[in-house]
Structures are given as C-alpha cells and as structure tokens.
Amino acid sequence: MTHSNPLPKITRQLLGILVAAAAASGLAHAQQAAYRIATEGTYPPWSFKSPDGKLQGWDVDIANALCEKMKARCEIVAQDWDGIIPGLVAKKFDIVVASMAITEQRRQRVDFSDKYKDTISRFVAEKGTPADISPAALKGKLIGVQRGSIQASYLTENYKSSSLKFYDTPQAAELDLVAGRVDYILGNVVTYFVGFLKGADAANFDFVGPDLKGGLLGDGNGIAVRKGDTAMVENVNAALAAIRADGTYDRITAKYFPFKLM
Incomplete structure (x- = not known):
C-alpha cells in the first residue's frame, strides 16, 4: 500500500525552501573568512590591555572595523614587537595591525596595505x-x-x-x-x-x-600581511577605503585623539 504525504503540497514546498536556506546559511558561515590579527598590546594609545586583560586602543578598534567590513571572524592577539614580523612570516597570524611604519627594509619581508596613518x-x-x-x-x-x-x-x-x-x-x-x-x-x-x-x-x-x-x-604606517598574499592586501585595502568613506575611521580616531592622523 502507498501512504500519502500528510503535509499539503504548499507546506512541503515551504519546508523545502527553509531547509535549503538553512543549509546555505550554514555553508556561508562555514566558509566565512577567519583571521588571526596581531597587535603589540603594550603601546598606548595604539594598543594596550585593560586591567582585566582585554586588548583595546586605536589599532584594536581599527582591526575590528576592518574585520566587520571584510565580513570576517577575527581573533586579535598581543605579540611582543620584536617577534611580530617573524610571527607573521611563520603564520602565527595573518595580519598585523600595529602602527607599523612602512620601510624598504620591512618591505623585503612583508607586504603592506595602503598607508592608514602618518608617522612623525x-x-x-x-x-x-x-x-x-x-x-x-x-x-x-x-x-x-x-x-x-x-x-x-x-x-x-x-x-x-x-x-x-x-x-x-x-x-x-x-x-x-x-x-x-x-x-x-x-x-x-x-x-x-x-x-x-x-x-x-x-x-x-x-x-x-x-x-x-x-x-x-618610514613612509607612514601600513597593515602588514605575508609576502605575496595579494588577495589579502586587496581585501584589507578595500576595507580601509570603506571605513574611511563611511566615517568609521574618523570616529575611531576622535575617540583617542584631538587631531587627525592623516
């Protein structure tokens, strides 16, 4: 004997649509970019730790804003300065947002985003x-x-x-x-x-x-990524342009400084 499906046809169609949407959402979440970002953590007001150990500062806020624009899940970690480039090269993290000055010497080891602030x-x-x-x-x-x-x-x-x-x-x-x-x-x-x-x-x-x-x-400060990672440079540059265009960059800067950084 053949049993009929007790659900009306339109209900079955709607259920199918919802299941497909849920599957697509789960796949998108699984494919969402995930980055580990290094900053220094001992360099106020750029990056430092609150009494409870939480990282904060201008660079930390900029990093979070960039992750939002890139629609990425990010973990921001503190790294001693003299180990920050070696750590990037060794793939301990993917991006360095630490007010790093762009110099020819550093360009030999890492690639930089567009300048995101001046340095004097x-x-x-x-x-x-x-x-x-x-x-x-x-x-x-x-x-x-x-x-x-x-x-x-x-x-x-x-x-x-x-x-x-x-x-x-x-x-x-x-x-x-x-x-x-x-x-x-x-x-x-x-x-x-x-x-x-x-x-x-x-x-x-x-x-x-x-x-x-x-x-x-140096020639201002840039965000460092591993040498040859052109796609990451392009993503970071697009996110930088977006936070400057929508006022996010200026709002973050005004939180810490009574003057512009670029």
Whole structure:
C-alpha cells in the first residue's frame, strides 16, 4: 500500500525552501573568512590591555572595523614587537595591525596595505635642552629607544657616536628618562603627546628638535600581511577605503585623539 504525504503540497514546498536556506546559511558561515590579527598590546594609545586583560586602543578598534567590513571572524592577539614580523612570516597570524611604519627594509619581508596613518618621530628630553639634536650635538649622550622600532634603526644608522639603550617597551625608556638614566628618548610624536607628556612625571620634559620622518623612519604606517598574499592586501585595502568613506575611521580616531592622523 502507498501512504500519502500528510503535509499539503504548499507546506512541503515551504519546508523545502527553509531547509535549503538553512543549509546555505550554514555553508556561508562555514566558509566565512577567519583571521588571526596581531597587535603589540603594550603601546598606548595604539594598543594596550585593560586591567582585566582585554586588548583595546586605536589599532584594536581599527582591526575590528576592518574585520566587520571584510565580513570576517577575527581573533586579535598581543605579540611582543620584536617577534611580530617573524610571527607573521611563520603564520602565527595573518595580519598585523600595529602602527607599523612602512620601510624598504620591512618591505623585503612583508607586504603592506595602503598607508592608514602618518608617522612623525621626535626626541624628548629635559626642558631647556638645546634644540640641536644632530649626531654631532648628541655625541656621547645616552639615548633610549624601543628595540626593533624604526627609531632604533634610525639611531643605529645615524647616531654612532651616542650611547644607545634599547628597551622592550616605550614605557621602559620613558621611566629611565625620568630617572635620569638616559638623556633623550626617541619615539612617535602622537604616542608621546597623548601619553607620556600628559603625565605628572613628565612635567620637566618636552619635545626637542624638529619633526623627523621619511627614510629609515618610514613612509607612514601600513597593515602588514605575508609576502605575496595579494588577495589579502586587496581585501584589507578595500576595507580601509570603506571605513574611511563611511566615517568609521574618523570616529575611531576622535575617540583617542584631538587631531587627525592623516
């Protein structure tokens, strides 16, 4: 005997449509891009950890905004600066959003997105320090700088007659400046402006000398991906263009800075 289907034909059709839609949705979710993104985590206001250990900062917000535009599931992790490019090359993560300066030396190891902010470096020293920060003027002086940074490369190349002291974080260099263990520190203008120079410990310190940029100090900052990953560069660039066009980039910037970064 043949049993008839108890469901009306139109109900069976609707059920079929719903099942197909659910299957398509599940497939789309399974195929959704998933990226692991590295940032530094010790570099406020760009990236740092809250008291409960959660990553936050301008770069973290930018990374999340880019993931939203790319419709990707992302995990953002902290990585010590001197291991950030080796980690990318070793496929520990897929993208680096860490205010990384675009330099020719780094281009040999990674590919970069379009520039997503400008970079200016300056020396900081005790107020009243002479404005001449030429290599000749700083001969014999102790200069603190973060290890692996563009400023470290710049000093190593140009200030051979100075004594350079390298630190794992910018904050460690700042502490030694306040304690008198170094005469100058060199780093990112914006970082110093909104961080160190706003603190009570920096009351007797200020910028000295002119803005420094270009050459070893880079051509702005970019988002790094593995060498040869053209598709990833294109995806990141499209997402960057989208967050700039719809105002997301400016809203994130205004959350941290009273001025534009580009």
